[in-house]
Amino acid sequence: MSARIGVVTFPGSNCDHDTLWALEQLGVETTAMWYRAEDLDHVDGVVLPGGFSYGDYLRSGALAAQAPVLTALQAAVETRSLPVLGICNGFQILTEAGLLPGALRPNRHGEFRCDWHTVRVVEESRWFPGLAVGKALRLPIAHAEGSYYVPNGQLGALFQNGEAWLQYVDDAGRLSPMANPNGSVANLAGVQRGSVAALMPHPERAMEVFLGSDDGRQLLGAWVQGVSQEAIHAR
Amino acid sequence: MRAEDVGLTAAEYNRIVELMGREPNDVELGLFGALWSEHCSYKNSKGLLKRLPNRGPHVVQGPGANAGVVALDDNFELAFKVESHNHPSYVEPVQGAATGVGGILRDIIAMGARPMAVADLLRFGRDGHSIKLLQGVVAGVGQYGNAIGIPTVTGDVAFAQGYAKNPLVNVLALGIRRREDRIGASTAQPGQLLVLLGQRTGRDGIHGASLLASRDFEDGREDLRPTVQVGDPFLGKLLMEVTLAAVHAGLAGALQDLGAAGLTSAVAELCYSSEVGAELHLDRVPLREPGLSAYDIMLSETQERMLLAVDERRLQELIQLAEPFELLCSVIGRVVEGSALTLRQEEQVVAEVDARWLVGEAPQRPVDDVLWNELSAPVEEARVPAAVPNLSVSLLLNVLGDADVRDRKPIYRQYDSMIQTNTVRGPEGEAAVLRVKGSPAGIALAVAGPARWAAADAYAGGQGAVLAALARLAAVGAEPLGMTDGVNAGNPDKSDSYRAMASLIRGVADAAEAARVPVTGGNVSLHNETDGRAIWPTVMIGAVGRLLDPTHPLAETWQQVGQYLYLINPSPLDWGGSAAQIMLDGEPGAMLRPDLAGAVRALSAVAQWARADGAVALRAIGVGGLGATLVRMMAAGRPELGLDMQLAESRGQDKALRLFNESPAQWVAVVSPDDRHSLESHFLERRVPVLTLGQVTEGGQLQIDERYRWARTDLLRAWRRSYEEESS
Numbered sequence A: 001m002s003a004r005i006g007v008v009t010f011p012g013s014n015c016d017h018d019t020l021w022a023l024e025q026l027g028v029e030t031t032a033m034w035y036r037a038e039d040l041d042h043v044d045g046v047v048l049p050g051g052f053s054y055g056d057y058l059r060s061g062a063l064a065a066q067a068p069v070l071t072a073l074q075a076a077v078e079t080r081s082l083p084v085l086g087i088c089n090g091f092q093i094l095t096e097a098g099l100l101p102g103a104l105r106p107n108r109h110g111e112f113r114c115d116w117h118t119v120r121v122v123e124e125s126r127w128f129p130g131l132a133v134g135k136a137l138r139l140p141i142a143h144a145e146g147s148y149y150v151p152n153g154q155l156g157a158l159f160q161n162g163e164a165w166l167q168y169v170d171d172a173g174r175l176s177p178m179a180n181p182n183g184s185v186a187n188l189a190g191v192q193r194g195s196v197a198a199l200m201p202h203p204e205r206a207m208e209v210f211l212g213s214d215d216g217r218q219l220l221g222a223w224v225q226g227v228s229q230e231a232i233h234a235r
Numbered sequence B: 001m002r003a004e005d006v007g008l009t010a011a012e013y014n015r016i017v018e019l020m021g022r023e024p025n026d027v028e029l030g031l032f033g034a035l036w037s038e039h040c041s042y043k044n045s046k047g048l049l050k051r052l053p054n055r056g057p058h059v060v061q062g063p064g065a066n067a068g069v070v071a072l073d074d075n076f077e078l079a080f081k082v083e084s085h086n087h088p089s090y091v092e093p094v095q096g097a098a099t100g101v102g103g104i105l106r107d108i109i110a111m112g113a114r115p116m117a118v119a120d121l122l123r124f125g126r127d128g129h130s131i132k133l134l135q136g137v138v139a140g141v142g143q144y145g146n147a148i149g150i151p152t153v154t155g156d157v158a159f160a161q162g163y164a165k166n167p168l169v170n171v172l173a174l175g176i177r178r179r180e181d182r183i184g185a186s187t188a189q190p191g192q193l194l195v196l197l198g199q200r201t202g203r204d205g206i207h208g209a210s211l212l213a214s215r216d217f218e219d220g221r222e223d224l225r226p227t228v229q230v231g232d233p234f235l236g237k238l239l240m241e242v243t244l245a246a247v248h249a250g251l252a253g254a255l256q257d258l259g260a261a262g263l264t265s266a267v268a269e270l271c272y273s274s275e276v277g278a279e280l281h282l283d284r285v286p287l288r289e290p291g292l293s294a295y296d297i298m299l300s301e302t303q304e305r306m307l308l309a310v311d312e313r314r315l316q317e318l319i320q321l322a323e324p325f326e327l328l329c330s331v332i333g334r335v336v337e338g339s340a341l342t343l344r345q346e347e348q349v350v351a352e353v354d355a356r357w358l359v360g361e362a363p364q365r366p367v368d369d370v371l372w373n374e375l376s377a378p379v380e381e382a383r384v385p386a387a388v389p390n391l392s393v394s395l396l397l398n399v400l401g402d403a404d405v406r407d408r409k410p411i412y413r414q415y416d417s418m419i420q421t422n423t424v425r426g427p428e429g430e431a432a433v434l435r436v437k438g439s440p441a442g443i444a445l446a447v448a449g450p451a452r453w454a455a456a457d458a459y460a461g462g463q464g465a466v467l468a469a470l471a472r473l474a475a476v477g478a479e480p481l482g483m484t485d486g487v488n489a490g491n492p493d494k495s496d497s498y499r500a501m502a503s504l505i506r507g508v509a510d511a512a513e514a515a516r517v518p519v520t521g522g523n524v525s526l527h528n529e530t531d532g533r534a535i536w537p538t539v540m541i542g543a544v545g546r547l548l549d550p551t552h553p554l555a556e557t558w559q560q561v562g563q564y565l566y567l568i569n570p571s572p573l574d575w576g577g578s579a580a581q582i583m584l585d586g587e588p589g590a591m592l593r594p595d596l597a598g599a600v601r602a603l604s605a606v607a608q609w610a611r612a613d614g615a616v617a618l619r620a621i622g623v624g625g626l627g628a629t630l631v632r633m634m635a636a637g638r639p640e641l642g643l644d645m646q647l648a649e650s651r652g653q654d655k656a657l658r659l660f661n662e663s664p665a666q667w668v669a670v671v672s673p674d675d676r677h678s679l680e681s682h683f684l685e686r687r688v689p690v691l692t693l694g695q696v697t698e699g700g701q702l703q704i705d706e707r708y709r710w711a712r713t714d715l716l717r718a719w720r721r722s723y724e725e726e727s728s
Helices: A016-025 A068-080 A089-096 A155-160 A215-234 B010-020 B026-035 B086-091 B093-109 B128-148 B208-212 B222-227 B233-248 B262-274 B294-299 B312-325 B355-359 B369-374 B393-401 B458-475 B495-515 B579-585 B596-610 B625-636 B652-660 B673-685 B712-719
Strands: A004-009 A029-034 A045-048 A084-087 A103-105 A113-121 A136-143 A147-149 A164-169 A188-193 A196-199 B059-061 B068-071 B076-084 B114-124 B152-159 B168-178 B193-198 B254-257 B277-281 B305-310 B329-336 B340-345 B348-354 B423-425 B432-435 B442-448 B479-488 B519-525 B538-547 B564-568 B617-620 B641-645 B667-671 B690-698 B701-704 B708-711
Touching: A004 A016, A016 A029, A016 A215, A045 A089, A045 A215, A084 A089, A089 A103, A089 A196, A113 A188, A136 A215, A147 A188, A164 A196, B010 B026, B010 B355, B026 B262, B026 B294, B026 B348, B026 B355, B059 B519, B068 B479, B068 B519, B076 B093, B076 B479, B076 B538, B086 B093, B086 B128, B086 B168, B093 B114, B093 B128, B093 B168, B093 B233, B093 B254, B114 B128, B114 B233, B114 B432, B114 B442, B114 B538, B128 B152, B128 B168, B128 B233, B152 B432, B152 B442, B168 B442, B168 B479, B168 B519, B168 B538, B193 B233, B193 B312, B233 B305, B233 B312, B254 B262, B262 B277, B262 B294, B262 B305, B262 B329, B262 B340, B262 B355, B294 B340, B294 B348, B305 B312, B312 B329, B340 B355, B348 B355, B393 B579, B393 B625, B393 B652, B393 B708, B393 B712, B442 B458, B458 B479, B458 B495, B458 B538, B458 B596, B458 B617, B458 B667, B479 B495, B495 B519, B495 B538, B495 B596, B564 B596, B564 B673, B579 B625, B579 B652, B596 B617, B596 B667, B596 B673, B617 B625, B625 B641, B625 B652, B625 B667, B625 B701, B625 B712, B667 B673, B667 B690, B673 B690, B701 B712, B708 B712
Parallel strands: A004 A029, A004 A045, A045 A084, A084 A196, B076 B519, B114 B152, B277 B340, B479 B519, B641 B701
Antiparallel strands: A103 A147, A113 A136, A113 A164, A164 A188, A188 A196, B059 B068, B068 B076, B076 B168, B114 B168, B193 B305, B193 B329, B254 B305, B277 B329, B340 B348, B423 B432, B432 B442, B442 B538, B479 B538, B564 B667, B564 B690, B617 B667, B641 B690, B701 B708
């Protein structure tokens, strides 16, 4: 059996269709969900896709974090460890909602940046079976506010707790300030906490070699597998 | 209010009185002022544009609609057009550029097509202030395109001091629709409701079309800032989703976006093309603030609005569609029989005009055959360029560092080029390549706007722009389906400026005719003139092509040691109008007029070869000529590879001309040693000359004639200078 994954559309989300398409390429059952959804019982995992929810007005993700679906999401994460994956704006929403630690600040150079980058897996997770530590993935980024930040003193805990998930690295897989596209602390590109994980790069854009990389297929595929396994356990 | 307050001449005013049989009131005068403006009526260019070839087997919609449409395959159609937002972008660069993107996207949406690509074509001066404008414009393009979620997949930028006070911001958008989602402005039926969707109407952009975009600048026109609109990509996204969903559900009887001249233009165009009239109740238009007059409401250019003609029985469905997006959906009037446009406010008639007067009776400058035929006459060369220098190591580095030649990455990395996950080749390539979900066919999109070539000979420049765009399509093996043209020129009331624009269009017409590629729509921006100084006549060409398989476009660079490079269709040794020539002379010389017949032969031979087995890579010669093109290939290739070249030219000056002439319809082709013969015979059989250039070598070095050598790193450093750095 395969899991059913919900992809949430907020007003202004613009990677929702790309994400649904990508998941469908993996053969998983998907359902498009609206920001007003309050019932998540019918899904085994939820993706908050990229985009400009509410135009990124006020602060990226801040308004979407107040939407009804986030209340439902919070409850489902607490009560049944619902797997949640945030991509780009989805990451911003999850930090704003307090489901993930830290915050995403404007890129240090002040510009929107769209480019290819390599990220390295820092920590294994049961929600991503097969994504081993050290695994490098080539994925695109596209954001203006992707500089991951945690206050002084919290970074160590992030690594100790296994919450530091992905880091930007150079082509040779080395951690380097030159490989950091936005000024993120410790080159962090993704973090996780419990069943919630999020990253700034766009795996849904890296589904085919002819689009530049199919490493996104590995990342999303691992998550879908993880979600399916959890769903079986739960039943 | 007087005629000149709305930008009309006394003669035009008299014509209005004659049409109406009475004096117009202020509101009516405002309607005429907007729709008879240069910007809306194309009064000085329409007679010329009519002569562009606009028919072809793939054309679904030619000029005159919100965008041209061509057929991609049996299921899908492509809507595309270029539009300018030049004047606003000088007054307010970020918002001017952002609303330029929003505006052209709504034109595409108004054809029922979902936008899937944007291209930006930008021109700036070479002073410090121009770099600030560049930064603002790029931020604005990105701000709108990134947020609404349409990838910016290709573009073009160039610099000349003549654009310092008249920068050009032309934006092209391309969208896709299913055949069954065909819609436009010409299908409104009497009895249908007129529904305004989107933003509340405010005071922004009043007189944008009539006064800002249709007059020359004088220095210090900060007072024009209120005529610039403000863009809201978030609302644009909601409007796009609701409009496209309404079209797909069959709720829209007709569709027209609100752009230049706002509601006035939208209603008048819809009535005129549907051959109906309309009654509008202006008090039902949602306002951002109370107290707007009928005049303000009709002329406001508030963005993110769309006008739909809707059957009354389907109104509820539309309202339900818009509800989750919290998008305003207001019935503001009704379509009626006839052609009268009646505007009411609190049941008082505030204006009553015939839509045909506003659109069909707009003044037009006639173009007779005598004038048209003169436009291709040879120009007397104003000046002979200074002596051509010998090739040297520093010459190539200097050309690479010229602002026109440099790597555009500092611009395009600020644009999302990958959203929608169709971008097989993005802005790093000479042509963008997009896959189409649901079709085996793909799309190639290429742009070109080499105004340097038109500066001294507008006719040659018009031809060259068409050939340059088509050359890029040919290099990916695409079959051209259609083109759009963005014409930018000076004050048409001055004979020199008019002549330059007219010759430019004639050049486009002749090249399009020769290549048998129709021009399905476009845009004209005149009055790009400040204190009596006009820009170079500039045409931005966007060409759309079909690919049989977009997933494996031919590479743009070599892959292995030993591969051979050829120059396909080498041009005569002349570099008039090239970046190198201008860099050295300071002024553009006349470009050698293209050999159209030879270029068209080459275009078809190259496109065929690009699809053939044995082709390793192909790249159109771009800005900076062969020299810069080789460096772009090097940048795209493996760092450990280099090039050993032997030029056929023996004189040092001829070597420089070979390396830096920019004549369109030339390409670099790459083949394996085994395929040399088949390449040579392919082109010779089609009467296209080729020159062997050299071979791919180990070591990141470019070497020419065993005498000139450059390290790859030095070449790339010169080419990757930021725009903040001055040219050397």
